[in-house]
Amino acid sequence: MSSMSLWKRISSHADCEQRMAAYYNKKGLYDLRLCLAPWIEDRIMSEQITPNSTNQLELVAVKFIEDLQQKLLSTRASDQVLKYRLVELCALIQRTPALELYTHLRSGVQKELQLAAEKSVAVATAGQSMPLNTYNMNNAAVVAAAVGMNTGYVDASEFVGVAGTGVSPVAGGMPAGIMHNMAETTAPGSMGPAKMELYEVHNQIFQSFNEFTTCSENLRVLVQNYRCMLNAPNSPDAERMFKSLIEDKTALVARLRRSFLFYDQLQDMVITELKNWRRQQALAGNGAQFSENMLDDIQRCFELLESFVTHLLTAVKETLLVRIVNDDPDLNCLLEQVQVAQKNLVCSAFIVDKQPPQVMKTNTRFAASVRWLLGSQLGIHMNPPTVECIIMSELQAQRFVTRGTHMDVTNGSLAGQSSGEIQNCSSTMEYQQSSHVFSASFRNMQLKKIKRAEKKGTESVMDEKFALFFYATTTVNDYQIRVWTLSLPVVVIVHGNQEPQSWATITWDNAFADIVRDPFVVTDRVTWRQLSVALNTKFGSCTQRALTSENLEFLFEKLQRDNIAGERNEFISWNQFCKEPLPDRTFTFWEWFFAIMKLTKDHLLSMWKAGRITGFINKAKAHDDLLRAVTGIGTFLLRFSDSELGGVTIAYVNTCGSVTMLSPWTARDFQILNLADRIRDLEMLRCLHPTDINVQPLDRDLAFGDFYTQRSEPTPRGDGYVPSTIRVQVRTSGDTGSISGTPHHSMQSPPQDSMSMGNYSPRSGIMSYNPSSVATTSYYRDDSDSDDSTVARELENYVNNTAPDDPILDQISHTIFNVCANGQEAQWMMPTKSTYAVPSPYNETVQY
Numbered sequence: 001m002s003s004m005s006l007w008k009r010i011s012s013h014a015d016c017e018q019r020m021a022a023y024y025n026k027k028g029l030y031d032l033r034l035c036l037a038p039w040i041e042d043r044i045m046s047e048q049i050t051p052n053s054t055n056q057l058e059l060v061a062v063k064f065i066e067d068l069q070q071k072l073l074s075t076r077a078s079d080q081v082l083k084y085r086l087v088e089l090c091a092l093i094q095r096t097p098a099l100e101l102y103t104h105l106r107s108g109v110q111k112e113l114q115l116a117a118e119k120s121v122a123v124a125t126a127g128q129s130m131p132l133n134t135y136n137m138n139n140a141a142v143v144a145a146a147v148g149m150n151t152g153y154v155d156a157s158e159f160v161g162v163a164g165t166g167v168s169p170v171a172g173g174m175p176a177g178i179m180h181n182m183a184e185t186t187a188p189g190s191m192g193p194a195k196m197e198l199y200e201v202h203n204q205i206f207q208s209f210n211e212f213t214t215c216s217e218n219l220r221v222l223v224q225n226y227r228c229m230l231n232a233p234n235s236p237d238a239e240r241m242f243k244s245l246i247e248d249k250t251a252l253v254a255r256l257r258r259s260f261l262f263y264d265q266l267q268d269m270v271i272t273e274l275k276n277w278r279r280q281q282a283l284a285g286n287g288a289q290f291s292e293n294m295l296d297d298i299q300r301c302f303e304l305l306e307s308f309v310t311h312l313l314t315a316v317k318e319t320l321l322v323r324i325v326n327d328d329p330d331l332n333c334l335l336e337q338v339q340v341a342q343k344n345l346v347c348s349a350f351i352v353d354k355q356p357p358q359v360m361k362t363n364t365r366f367a368a369s370v371r372w373l374l375g376s377q378l379g380i381h382m383n384p385p386t387v388e389c390i391i392m393s394e395l396q397a398q399r400f401v402t403r404g405t406h407m408d409v410t411n412g413s414l415a416g417q418s419s420g421e422i423q424n425c426s427s428t429m430e431y432q433q434s435s436h437v438f439s440a441s442f443r444n445m446q447l448k449k450i451k452r453a454e455k456k457g458t459e460s461v462m463d464e465k466f467a468l469f470f471y472a473t474t475t476v477n478d479y480q481i482r483v484w485t486l487s488l489p490v491v492v493i494v495h496g497n498q499e500p501q502s503w504a505t506i507t508w509d510n511a512f513a514d515i516v517r518d519p520f521v522v523t524d525r526v527t528w529r530q531l532s533v534a535l536n537t538k539f540g541s542c543t544q545r546a547l548t549s550e551n552l553e554f555l556f557e558k559l560q561r562d563n564i565a566g567e568r569n570e571f572i573s574w575n576q577f578c579k580e581p582l583p584d585r586t587f588t589f590w591e592w593f594f595a596i597m598k599l600t601k602d603h604l605l606s607m608w609k610a611g612r613i614t615g616f617i618n619k620a621k622a623h624d625d626l627l628r629a630v631t632g633i634g635t636f637l638l639r640f641s642d643s644e645l646g647g648v649t650i651a652y653v654n655t656c657g658s659v660t661m662l663s664p665w666t667a668r669d670f671q672i673l674n675l676a677d678r679i680r681d682l683e684m685l686r687c688l689h690p691t692d693i694n695v696q697p698l699d700r701d702l703a704f705g706d707f708y709t710q711r712s713e714p715t716p717r718g719d720g721y722v723p724s725t726i727r728v729q730v731r732t733s734g735d736t737g738s739i740s741g742t743p744h745h746s747m748q749s750p751p752q753d754s755m756s757m758g759n760y761s762p763r764s765g766i767m768s769y770n771p772s773s774v775a776t777t778s779y780y781r782d783d784s785d786s787d788d789s790t791v792a793r794e795l796e797n798y799v800n801n802t803a804p805d806d807p808i809l810d811q812i813s814h815t816i817f818n819v820c821a822n823g824q825e826a827q828w829m830m831p832t833k834s835t836y837a838v839p840s841p842y843n844e845t846v847q848y
Contacts, residue, residue, distance in 0.1 A: 006045075006109070007037040009116050016115045023111060027096065027104050032089050039071055042516060044106050059571070061102035063525075069093055198273060198297045205266050205301060209308045212259045215252065219315055222248050226322045245324055253331055256316055260338055263308055267341060270301040271348050274373075275515045278351065282488055285358055285510040286534060287541020295353060299373040299436070302349050306377045309342045346476055349373035350483040353439065356468055358506045359499060360490045365446050370470045370485065371439040372429065378476050380438070381431035385472040387440040389425040390418035392469045393453055397486055397519035400469070419466060420450040420492070429472070440472075450492045458579070462501035465489040465509070465520045489520045504578035504590040507538055525573040528556055535593070543600045545609045548692065551616040558582065559589055587645055595646035603670040604648065612703055613638045613648070614691045622651045623659045626689060631697050633657065634686025638675075648675065652685055662730065673726050676707035681728040 010016045024030040033040065043064065072090050093101065225248065229241045277294055284290035316335045320328065354369040370387055372380070392400075396417055427440040452464060471484035489509050491502040511534035513522045532552045540546040547555075559572055561583055578590035585592075596615075600608050607613055614622070614637045622639050629635040633653050641647030647664030654660045665678070679685055679700065688703040690696060714723035 005038055006041050006112055006116065007033065010112050013115075016112075019115065020108065020112060023108055024104075027101070028092055029101070029105065029108075031085060032092075033105070033108065035075065035086070035089070036068070036071060040105060041109065042514070043067070044109050057103075058099055061098040064102050065093060065098040198294070198301070201266070201269055201273065202297070202301050202304065205270075205304045205308065208259070208262050208266060209304065209311075212263075212308065212312065215255050215259065215315055216311075218248070218252050218255070219318055222252055222322055223318065226324075242324070245322070249319065249322055249324060252319060253334070256312070256319065257330075257334055260312060260334060260341070263305070263312060264337075264341055267305055267309075267345055270298065270305060271345075273301070274298050274348065274351070279515050281355065282510045282513065283537070285355065285488060286507055286538050288537050292353070295371070295373070296435075299349075299375065302345065302373040303375055303377050303436075305345055306342075306374055309338060309345060313338045313342060343476075343481065346374065346378070346481060347483045350470075350472070350485050352468075352470065352485055352487045354441075355488050356445070356490060358488055358490050358510075359502045360447055360466075360492050361496075362447050362450060362492065362494050365444055367441070367443050368445065368468060368487065369439055369441040371437065372483075373438075375436040375438050376431060380474050380476070381429070383474075384429040384431065384438075385474040386426055386428045387470055387472045388414075389422060389427075389442060389445070389468055389470050390414065391420040391422055391447065391450070391466050391490075391492075392417065392486075393419045393451075394465045394467075394489075394520050395453065397467050397469070400484070401486075401519055414471065419452075421448045422446065423448055440470075447492065460501065462491060462493070462498050463505055464491065465505065466492055467519065486519065500591055500594045501578065503594060507534065508574060508577065511537075524575075525571050528559075528570050528572055531572050531577070532556070539593075539597055542597050543605060543608050545611070547616070554616040554618065555593070557618075558592075585643070592642075592645060596640045599646040599648065599667055599670075603667055604675060607675065607704070607707055610706075611691050611695065612688065612707075614689070615640050615648075618642065619651075619661065622661075626651060626653050626659050629653065629687075629689055629697070631687040631689070634684060635689050635697070636685045636687070636700075637689040637691075650679070650682075650685070654684065673728065674707070674709065676704045677709050678728045679704050680708055682730060684730070 010020055020033075021030050024033050069090060072086055072093075075086060222245070225241065225245055229235075229238065229245060232238065235241070277298060280288070280290050313335075316331065316338055320331055320335065350372050351370065352368065353371040354367065356368040357366050360366060368389075374380070396419065423446045424442065424444045427442050429438055429440040431438045450466075452461060455461075455464075467489055468487040469484060470487070471482065473480065473482045475481070489506065491505050493499060493502050509520060509522050512526050512530065513520070532555070535555060536547045536552065559576055560569065561576070561580070576589065578588050581588055582592065600613075600615075604613060608615070617625075617637075617639050619639075619642065622637060626635055626637065633655055636650055636652035638648055638650055641649050641664035644664045644666065647666050649662050649664040651659055651661045665675070685700050688698045688700060690698075711725070714725060717723055
């Protein structure tokens, strides 16, 4: 939290602090409120209200108390007394019911917000003002009823005021730009004022700045009167002039203080918008929609704020020159506050606008860029600084953020702090006059080495987070300033097989990290509602079609385990997500989900987008749906395999009226023959079962015709080789050995004592094969009688009794080809269409 946190605003007024101290002491929570004020505000204020959800309130309360205890235990005590007090607070939390403690704290924060709003109006006419609330809190009655989970987004409009207080902002002398956005009343249970658009924030800054400029005339008169008094110390009117100067200066200082408070509030609004932009940038890492152009609007606000604070700083310095008394502590304090605000503005404007890849492979080139949102305001572009980049571990990043200021970072302190070696890690900032963009681009960086921390327990390198740390040094208004910023977390890998788990780490962090946090702390469990949004976003952006509610329900059931009672557990843990294997499987949920996502993107994209693949449905439901289908025999659907990573299978109603499921195909199979062509080869597939209840069944060729590969008849070759094509065939009956895709006919069996090769089956006359495919070679005979029928029969017997890999078969084929190629009528042919099976190295059908 910034220096303008809610509790600091309350504690700046003794009466408010006493009232809230009495409230918190009813349950012994006053010290807790003091000790963890920023954390409590960030946590409670960012949680939104959803009505009529008492169970949800209890779950959130339990989670809040668990995190609260962890926060207390991780708090470093500066003295022994505080250590004992922290222990007492932990004991108090354990004794107090979670729901009771949580609702008391939340109601307390609500009361603080109301006091803040009342006090800001009550003292405004005296030249003082308490900044309004920084969060959108809902009606206290609703808080007692239910609470929703944090959406990870804070509206800038939440800084404007507290709805429901019934206080008119006009009475407080507030700028009209702020006034018109404040709601006078809010109905119970509503979500507060509507989100303020960024252009409205810009207009408010502009209007407040213009109102502040009226101080310049008062300041000019004050300085002029002060000089007159100095030039005429013995004047009869000296005493009157002295009193008048004191009154004028007091009034001017009050206006300056009030202008700064308005400025500080507006700066908080803009910086919050920038934090929201960065949060959206993280969600975009998971595939969410993201408008980078919004950064230009934020920059315009930053530039206007910088002009505002520069003029404010100049006015305060000039007022200090009017030295009526020897010491002016209030004005000196204001000067320091304005200087700190300006430094915070300048440093907050330094960001990573183009993130590096979040799964980063060593010795692989990558790019990134940083941007300073002040453009040419400070004149830095006249002597642009050089930006340096190093890679930091999570612990190193935490140390820098904990310092709480950009001023502590020196070039010397960064020596030896890098956790790796990056090539091409420096770039000079450039200013683009047309777009007012002041940035530094790193187009050719490469991570050569990485230093890893010692692992604990089950941690792996794919769980370890790093970040790129960008920093620069420059001079602003005669003082040196050092700015830095961190990229989103990255996971460093050295091999492609580490990619799936690394993406689990990044996906979870992008989806569930708080806007403000210690790097890179993230919750270890979330609600299914939150996770379903993340999975849908990730899968939809990767495959260009969102998941349906039925798909998501299937995924939710897949994540449930060890639930004997059959109750739905709405919370999903990190371990369930990507650490614990699925029941009766050797892989985790994320490994299974990631493999399907990759398969769909690489090989099934067009069919998935067209809605031809059911995908996320379990075997039992697929079986039931097919049996209930009105289209009957030949109805089929495509589903993702539960047992094989990155596999898709076909389930269909066979001629017996039961359901057959083919063994799964994977990416390796689709590199040989795509899914649509495989479906075309399987004649028993007639009608595609609808993937949605609002869709009608489709004829197979109508459903997949657009995805078929055009096939041309193989032309004879002149080099003696026989051209071949790949087709899929499936055994339709285990008893007859017949194969789908070929005419049914009897086959002569070789003698029982003949030599068999591989898995040759004397009973059926074919080689045994994977049920999904066989390799078939067919010879065709002339239906007319032949004088050489005896030779043909002998040749047929010879072929049937010959092992498939015998070279003599190639010679026979070669002879037939040469005879036909020479235009001669073959004097002997096969008496019937005969098929023998040859195991294909890819388990595919080879048709000669």
